[in-house]
Amino acid sequence: xxxxxxxxxxxxxxxxxxxxxxxxxxxxMSMVAKNAGVAAGTIYHYFESKENxxxxxFSYIRKQMIEAVQQGDDESIPYKDRxxxxxxxxxxxxxxxxxxxxxxxxFVNSPYNEKGSMSDDFNSLLFNFYxxxxxxxxxxxxxxxxxxxxxxxxxxxxAKIHTFGKIAFEDTDLKQILQILWNGMTNNQSTDQDx
Amino acid sequence: xxxxxxxxxxxxxxxxxxxxxxxxxxxxMSMVAKNAGVAAGTIYHYFESKENxxxxxFSYIRKQMIEAVQQGDDESIPYKDRxxxxxxxxxxxxxxxxxxxxxxxxFVNSPYNEKGSMSDDFNSLLFNFYxxxxxxxxxxxxxxxxxxxxxxxxxxxxAKIHTFGKIAFEDTDLKQILQILWNGMTNNQSTDQDx
DNA sequence: TGTGACCGAATGAACATTCAATTCAGAAAT
DNA sequence: ATTTCTGAATTGAATGTTCATTCGGTCACA
Numbered sequence: 001x002x003x004x005x006x007x008x009x010x011x012x013x014x015x016x017x018x019x020x021x022x023x024x025x026x027x028x029m030s031m032v033a034k035n036a037g038v039a040a041g042t043i044y045h046y047f048e049s050k051e052n053x054x055x056x057x058f059s060y061i062r063k064q065m066i067e068a069v070q071q072g073d074d075e076s077i078p079y080k081d082r083x084x085x086x087x088x089x090x091x092x093x094x095x096x097x098x099x100x101x102x103x104x105x106x107f108v109n110s111p112y113n114e115k116g117s118m119s120d121d122f123n124s125l126l127f128n129f130y131x132x133x134x135x136x137x138x139x140x141x142x143x144x145x146x147x148x149x150x151x152x153x154x155x156x157x158x159a160k161i162h163t164f165g166k167i168a169f170e171d172t173d174l175k176q177i178l179q180i181l182w183n184g185m186t187n188n189q190s191t192d193q194d195x
Numbered sequence: 196x197x198x199x200x201x202x203x204x205x206x207x208x209x210x211x212x213x214x215x216x217x218x219x220x221x222x223x224m225s226m227v228a229k230n231a232g233v234a235a236g237t238i239y240h241y242f243e244s245k246e247n248x249x250x251x252x253f254s255y256i257r258k259q260m261i262e263a264v265q266q267g268d269d270e271s272i273p274y275k276d277r278x279x280x281x282x283x284x285x286x287x288x289x290x291x292x293x294x295x296x297x298x299x300x301x302f303v304n305s306p307y308n309e310k311g312s313m314s315d316d317f318n319s320l321l322f323n324f325y326x327x328x329x330x331x332x333x334x335x336x337x338x339x340x341x342x343x344x345x346x347x348x349x350x351x352x353x354a355k356i357h358t359f360g361k362i363a364f365e366d367t368d369l370k371q372i373l374q375i376l377w378n379g380m381t382n383n384q385s386t387d388q389d390x
Numbered sequence: 391t392g393t394g395a396c397c398g399a400a401t402g403a404a405c406a407t408t409c410a411a412t413t414c415a416g417a418a419a420t
Numbered sequence: 421a422t423t424t425c426t427g428a429a430t431t432g433a434a435t436g437t438t439c440a441t442t443c444g445g446t447c448a449c450a
Contacts, residue, residue, distance in 0.1 A: 007429085023305050025220045028405055039431040041408080050406065105300060110218050145360055150372075153352035154345075161344055177345075177379070184375030202396085223439055234397040236442080245440065 008046045010036040012057050020099040024054075024106040051112050058107055061100055062122045068093040069125070079138045080182065086129060087155050087178050088171075094159035101159060126152065139185050147185060154181055203241045205231040207252050215294040219249075219301040249307050256295055257317045263288040264320070274333045275377065281324060282350050282373050283366075289354035296354060321347065334380050342380060349376055 004012075014036035018027040029050055033040040047053040069089045073082055094101055107113055130147040133139035139147055158177060162169050199207075209231035213222040224245055228235040242248040264284045268277055289296055302308055325342040328334035334342055353372060357364050 005429095029407080030405075033432095040406090041432070042430055044407070045429065105303075108300075143362070145362070146356060149352055149356055149360075150349075153348065157344055157348035161341060165340060165344075167338070167341070180375070180379030184372075184379065200395095224441080225439075228398095235440090236398065237396055239441070240395065 005046070007036070007038055007042060011038065011043055011046060011053070012060055015053060015057055016061075016099045016103055019106060020102045024110060054107065054110075054112050055118065057103070058113075058118075061097075061103070062120065064097075065090070065093055065122050066125060069122075079133055079136065082129075083133065083151075083182065084175070084178055086126075087151060088174065090152070090155050091159055091174055094156065095162055098163045101156065101163065123148075142185075150185070151181060200241070202231070202233055202237060206233065206238055206241060206248070207255055210248060210252055211256075211294045211298055214301060215297045219305060246307050249302065249305075250313065252298070253302055253308075253313075256292075256298070257315065259292075260285070260288060260317050261320055264317075274328055274331065277324075278328065278346075278377065279370070279373055281321075282346060283369065285347070285350050286354055286369055289351065290357055293358045296351065296358065318343075337380075345380070346376060349373075 011032060014032050015027070018031055018035055022031075029043055030040055032053075033043055036043075043053065047056060069086055071085075071089050073085055073089075077085075126148045127144050130139065130144040130151070134141060134144060134147065142150075154177065158169065158174060161167055206227060209227050210222070213226055213230060217226075224238055225235055227248075228238055231238075238248065242251060264281055266280075266284050268280055268284075272280075321343050322339050325334065325339040325346070329336060329339060329342065337345075349372065353364065353369060356362055
């Protein structure tokens, strides 16, 4: 990752924080500027427009997530363990960066995101990861999109409960939920045990 | 539900549709007015402000959801079947009202929602439903919030895949996922089946 | 002829963006 | 070592636009 000018970073962090608190609207550039300790014009030295600022911020975070999710991952360890590892990494990233979840939710349904439907390396990464699990027969034969969204969706849900509901999950709780998910996503056992 | 004036309903529907397409910002009152076939001033005959319009719209939809989710539900049928029924109802509501999901996501993280933290009868309904399942020992002993968000979260995820991913789920797919969830949420079976 | 629904041009505030002016760091010249 | 020069970084007041909201007036109907 290239060295980012101090100011630029400050603008990123301010934007992230303000968007969390005030939403997407409700954060005028003037406010970003004040909060970052720069003049309004300075932002336009680094970014073409508000839209551009938001898009760059999105990429900036996505890059961090790519790194975070791959921590300790390794092609050589068993797939199940990789699955757990990736999910846990993602979970902890959200926990440690609580502003990110809110920003994403705002961003995902916004004109900015829709426009160019920007390429999303992070998404591709997960996508490929699940595809591998499916091809090797370890994950039930669903499309990688479904696998990806189901797993990621549950991680996000957990992170939200944790962050907004202020409920403290332990690693064991998370593992338990992932185990449920894993059972469901893998091929062994789908027996119905009632009536 | 009280009878709603034609114009008022048109304003609701327009808002919902426009918010889906253009996001929350990006839908000026003038646009809502034009799309609803009324004058700008008319909106202010029915609603105090834009904020008020959005909040009323939220309640309006929530009321519909309360009805939708209870279709065919009945205290007398087995809890498991009620669980499946409620989830399926919710799923089909989202499928049949694809604008709603986007509107909610915008609404949930917005200044409007945060402010008064409005009472939400729909949420209470689900909450009580899960509480009942937990008290009667049919659902694993988690807080009702967790049960609620986990189940609802997965329904939403499925609905999103369906609506935005344009993947056609069958009822059987949905049932399969719900079965996985149910297995995970109930007490029997949580055995780890590897190494 | 009074009342309430409805209209839409006019108002004013908020905001993104611009730009002329200023500072600053370091390279080049002396 | 000191001065000069240059372009990049930074500033914040000014600009123009986009809206939410208002309000005086019209229309339909009792």
